[in-house]
Amino acid sequence: MAARPGVLLTQPCVDSMLPSLEKSFTVFKLWEASDQDAFVSASAHSIRGLVGNTVVGASGPLIDALPRLEIVSSFSVGLDKIDLPKCRQRGIAVTYTPDVLTDCTADTALSLMLACMRRIPAADRFVRQGRWPAEKNFVHTTKVSGKRVGIVGLGRIGMAIAKRAEAFGCEIAYQGRSPKPNLTFNYYSTAKELATNSDVVVIACPLNEETKGSINREVIDALGPSGFLINIARGPIVDEQELVKALVEGRLGGAGLDVFDDEPHVPQELMSLDNVVLTPHVGSLTWETRRAMADLVVANLEAYFSGKPLLTPV
Structure with missing residues (x-):
């Protein structure tokens, strides 16, 4: 009987994924090793697959340390933690978890x-801290319905955001590499133009060399003191x-941030601002979604090692 393929799991995962992996593969748990480089070196010739995520993916040095690596199955839709050129050079298959x-x-x-925009967390604190009886009225906030919503990156997630914002009567515009056919949304070729013509800008594009730092001072100032920035993509885009x-x-009206430049570290200056809402990269953090992602990671590995077409190749 042939030995089961070895798979390197870089981080702890959804409870359902490890038993599923262990049914078909020999799993090497990188995070449990006190000396990870030594662990990888000792296991390298047994590892043919790798499961990474948004924290630890498949870097160039890690790929180089795994001479028998054949597939990277990423527990993410973002690919910024994977050295894609290195994978292409080595002929390593790459899958991810879109949709x-x-x-x-x-x-x-x-x-x-x-x-x-409605300062819900600040309003919650206002009540919990017992300030309502003494101060009587909370501050006025900003209406959401009917606002001009600009989306940077109109892919799967961007389109889903647009659909939801339309239900609030919002006017949708977008920016990307090129206009998409058969859409009535306004298109702008630069993020600055989009910000100039939006009340809210939502970042939903992938992180790459082109988008890194693209939401700069010029774009932020174009959005202005009555504008809001929402980022559910990747921190370094801003x-x-x-x-x-x-x-x-x-100079900016407010921000809703789920991602940051140096996660899990968040700039201290943001902590006391009531017009800023901060969440710890929880965009897809629901049981239903994470289980579906886990199932897709395992299914891609099983398909590859069974000689079947990959479900979601990059």
């Missing part, structure tokens, strides 16, 4: 928009230092 997390991530974007300055100085 199954679209709804929850879009829900998170709308939740942040509502919470930020120039975080400029964002913090704009919020502290009142």
